[in-house]
Amino acid sequence: MGVAFDRCDTRPANIDAILSGLDRYNPETTTVFQDYVVQQCEDRTFDCYANLALLKLYQFNPHLLQPETVTNVLVKALTVFPSPAFSLCLALLPAYTKPFPSSEADAQSAQTSDFVESVQKLAHLSSLLESAQYAQFWATLNSDDLYADLVADVAGFEELVRIRIAVEVGKAFREINAEVLEQWLDVRNRESLEKFVTEVCSWEVDKSGAKGTVIRVPTNKENEARSEVKSERVDIDMFGRVIRRGFEQVA
Amino acid sequence: MSYDERVNAHPNLGDESDVEEEALVNDYREQVNFDDGMSELDRTTSLGGASQTQDLQAQLAAAATPLEYQATLETKFASYDNYCSLFHYILNSDGPVELEVPSYYWAWDVIDEFIYQFESFCRYRNRVARSGSNEEEAQLLRENPNTWGCYSVLNVLYSLIQKSQINEQLAAMKRGEDAAAFAGEYGSRPLYKMLGYFSIIGLLRVHCLLGDFSLALKTLDDIEMNKKAMFARVMAAHFTTYYYVGFSYMMMRRYGDAIRMFSHILVYVSRTKNFQKGGNSYDAIAKKNDQMYALIAICVALHPTRLDDTIHSALREKYGEQLIRLQHGGPDALPLFEELFRSACPKFISPTPPDFDNPSLNVDPVDHHTAIFMDEVKNTLYNPTIRSYLKLYTTMDLKKLAGFLEVEPEKLRSWLLVNKQRSRQIRWVEGGLLDGESVSANDLDYALENDLIHVSETKAGRRLVDWYLRNLARVY
Numbered sequence: 056m057g058v059a060f061d062r063c064d065t066r067p068a069n070i071d072a073i074l075s076g077l078d079r080y081n082p083e084t085t086t087v088f089q090d091y092v093v094q095q096c097e098d099r100t101f102d103c104y105a106n107l108a109l110l111k112l113y114q115f116n117p118h119l120l121q122p123e124t125v126t127n128v129l130v131k132a133l134t135v136f137p138s139p140a141f142s143l144c145l146a147l148l149p150a151y152t153k154p155f156p157s158s159e160a161d162a163q164s165a166q167t168s169d170f171v172e173s174v175q176k177l178a179h180l181s182s183l184l185e186s187a188q189y190a191q192f193w194a195t196l197n198s199d200d201l202y203a204d205l206v207a208d209v210a211g212f213e214e215l216v217r218i219r220i221a222v223e224v225g226k227a228f229r230e231i232n233a234e235v236l237e238q239w240l241d242v243r244n245r246e247s248l249e250k251f252v253t254e255v256c257s258w259e260v261d262k263s264g265a266k267g268t269v270i271r272v273p274t275n276k277e278n279e280a281r282s283e284v285k286s287e288r289v290d291i292d293m294f295g296r297v298i299r300r301g302f303e304q305v306a
Numbered sequence: 307m308s309y310d311e312r313v314n315a316h317p318n319l320g321d322e323s324d325v326e327e328e329a330l331v332n333d334y335r336e337q338v339n340f341d342d343g344m345s346e347l348d349r350t351t352s353l354g355g356a357s358q359t360q361d362l363q364a365q366l367a368a369a370a371t372p373l374e375y376q377a378t379l380e381t382k383f384a385s386y387d388n389y390c391s392l393f394h395y396i397l398n399s400d401g402p403v404e405l406e407v408p409s410y411y412w413a414w415d416v417i418d419e420f421i422y423q424f425e426s427f428c429r430y431r432n433r434v435a436r437s438g439s440n441e442e443e444a445q446l447l448r449e450n451p452n453t454w455g456c457y458s459v460l461n462v463l464y465s466l467i468q469k470s471q472i473n474e475q476l477a478a479m480k481r482g483e484d485a486a487a488f489a490g491e492y493g494s495r496p497l498y499k500m501l502g503y504f505s506i507i508g509l510l511r512v513h514c515l516l517g518d519f520s521l522a523l524k525t526l527d528d529i530e531m532n533k534k535a536m537f538a539r540v541m542a543a544h545f546t547t548y549y550y551v552g553f554s555y556m557m558m559r560r561y562g563d564a565i566r567m568f569s570h571i572l573v574y575v576s577r578t579k580n581f582q583k584g585g586n587s588y589d590a591i592a593k594k595n596d597q598m599y600a601l602i603a604i605c606v607a608l609h610p611t612r613l614d615d616t617i618h619s620a621l622r623e624k625y626g627e628q629l630i631r632l633q634h635g636g637p638d639a640l641p642l643f644e645e646l647f648r649s650a651c652p653k654f655i656s657p658t659p660p661d662f663d664n665p666s667l668n669v670d671p672v673d674h675h676t677a678i679f680m681d682e683v684k685n686t687l688y689n690p691t692i693r694s695y696l697k698l699y700t701t702m703d704l705k706k707l708a709g710f711l712e713v714e715p716e717k718l719r720s721w722l723l724v725n726k727q728r729s730r731q732i733r734w735v736e737g738g739l740l741d742g743e744s745v746s747a748n749d750l751d752y753a754l755e756n757d758l759i760h761v762s763e764t765k766a767g768r769r770l771v772d773w774y775l776r777n778l779a780r781v782y
Contacts, residue, residue, distance in 0.1 A: 058742055058743065060523075061524050077464060080460065104520060139558050139559045142678050142679075143520060143558065146675060149656070151669050153674075154681075187720040187727070188720050189720075226727075227722065227753060228753065230755045230756045235716075280751040280761070282763055283764050
């Protein structure tokens with residue numbers, strides 16, 4: 056299965072044309088990219104390569120920068136963890152945003168604007184997701200109304216994150232305790248959890264065990280962890296030189 | 307044959323950009339309108355026809371010559387004007403320019419020096435604003451926001467690429483066709499062809515300096531990364547290309563690909579070391595050489611891999627004790643990761659003029675990128691610990707392991723997930739540099755059955771082909 060960073064199935068043709076031409080530097084295309092971000096927020100798609108082009112336009116033309124669009128791009132990038140998408144976005148932001156302030160004092164001293172504060176808050180969320188501290192992620196997200204404002208524009212943000220977490224759990228677990236999963240998915244009610252794992256993930260719920268309810272993940276390529284002996288790949292190209300030499304000596 | 311060479315043996319497929327490039331050339335003139343770079347170029351077209359030839363030779367020589375270390379701002383401005391008028395002459399004369407190029411390496415030297423001056427100018431400007439000490443220079447910089455502007459620099463590079471139709475030529479070569487048929491009036495001349503070609507490498511570098519790592523890799527779509535490539539004929543270009551490609555991969559967390567790039571060039575350098583000594587670019591290459599070893603050390607710590615023997619022993623020699631500390635992980639290794647990263651990363655720049663009125667708002671771009679990279683290092687800090695313990699067992703109880711490690715079981719679950727996630731990586735197989743397949747990059751795998759960790763190890767089978775080929779070569 057090939058993955059190409061610069062391609063995206065849901066990308067419209069006009070965006071593709073801009074991205075592959077010099078128009079990607081034209082400040083006039085900023086609005087096109089901004090509309091595309093709005094569209095991604097609404098229809099739950101994500102196009103990292105196009106969003107980076109928008110951030111680059113902001114990098115070159117700081118007066119065009121729209122804080123809400125930037126934070127929306129970052130929030131969208133949160134929904135595809137674990138991936139370098141979020142850090143690649145941060146890399147194009149102005150350095151004064153200091154996404155990871157080195158100390159508390161550092162964060163508070165420089166008369167921080169709302170924009171800087173938002174970027175730092177989202178960067179913190181990203182660290183929690185990337186380090187798989189899902190329970191803390193939800194606790195942080197629910198701790199401050201500012202977070203709710205930040206993710207408001209992204210349709211189904213919590214659900215998208217929940218599904219990503221479930222995917223990661225599915226890759227590592229064959230069985231997981233329902234209580235752990237409840238915390239990781241921030242589903243506080245056993246019934247909704249069972250509904251989520253059976254309907255969305257097609258996993259099984261086993262209530263018969265002694266240790267309480269257990270969620271069973273069917274075997275997949277990632278969670279079987281089978282020992283294998285990797286044999287080397289042999290193809291004809293490797294012998295090219297030997298074969299060529301054989302012909303040379305005959306002649 | 308190594309993995310590297312096998313991979314290089316694949317023809318570079320997946321090229322759709324030649325049609326697009328054709329459109330680019332047509333688009334170009336329309337876009338001149340928004341490109342403030344062009345007006346920059348126009349400003350300095352006052353060269354008289356008669357004096358042009360003599361001036362030109364001087365300009366050609368100057369364009370490839372580094373500025374003095376202590377050059378004043380005036381000199382830097384003048385140098386910028388010099389480049390503008392030179393590139394304007396080359397690009398906007400009626401028809402291709404007949405030029406006697408001083409030397410074969412000239413084209414690379416010009417592009418290299420052009421970008422170096424852009425880089426150091428941006429860094430200098432940022433530093434003046436940060437320190438806020440030199441009011442006179444700050445004022446001068448404030449009044450000339452467009453000198454060494456990012457749009458002008460990119461404009462020069464893209465224009466050279468388009469004029470020479472170098473991407474079309476490279477794409478044709480890749481398809482096995484005759485490049486000359488696609489070269490056009492300009493691209494068939496060595497001057498334009500070489501300038502165009504090295505401008506692609508230049509763009510790779512500029513994008514990387516600006517922190518746009520995916521676009522940096524995308525830029526090389528038409529260039530095949532192997533020893534037959536044109537850049538390999540100029541040592542400094544060869545070196546630069548692999549450094550920036552490797553670094554961009556590293557920032558995209560494709561450590562396997564980064565190691566492959568760094569190893570390739572470092573092995574090459576170690577083989578050719580003897581006849582470069584004494585060359586004037588030797589010092590620069592030696593410095594980049596050390597930087598790449600530092601980057602390999604970081605990559606190997608984040609992504610354990612078997613290295614080429616030459617690289618491995620050189621790495622142990624240069625960074626032996628540090629490498630062990632990096633590979634051991636944990637909070638103690640953090641300062642070392644940061645130190646090595648800072649010493650080996652490119653000199654990142656900010657493309658726009660800084661805020662001269664608020665010195666505190668101007669952060670060194672190197673700090674910015676270091677902080678972003680260090681966040682990923684922090685998130686994966688316990689991977690080595692996890693790996694070293696799990697190697698010892700086939701099954702293990704999570705709570706028991708948590709007891710060994712003296713952490714909460716909840717925390718250990720996170721570490722296990724993180725290590726599992728990071729052992730999957732995108733790795734290049736064929737096509738453009740950004741393409742790749744998701745592969746398991748770790749020989750240790752595990753799955754959790756509630757609190758029971760099942761560990762499995764993938765063992766590499768015997769590598770017979772290499773042995774067979776080597777002996778064949780010896781016998782015949």
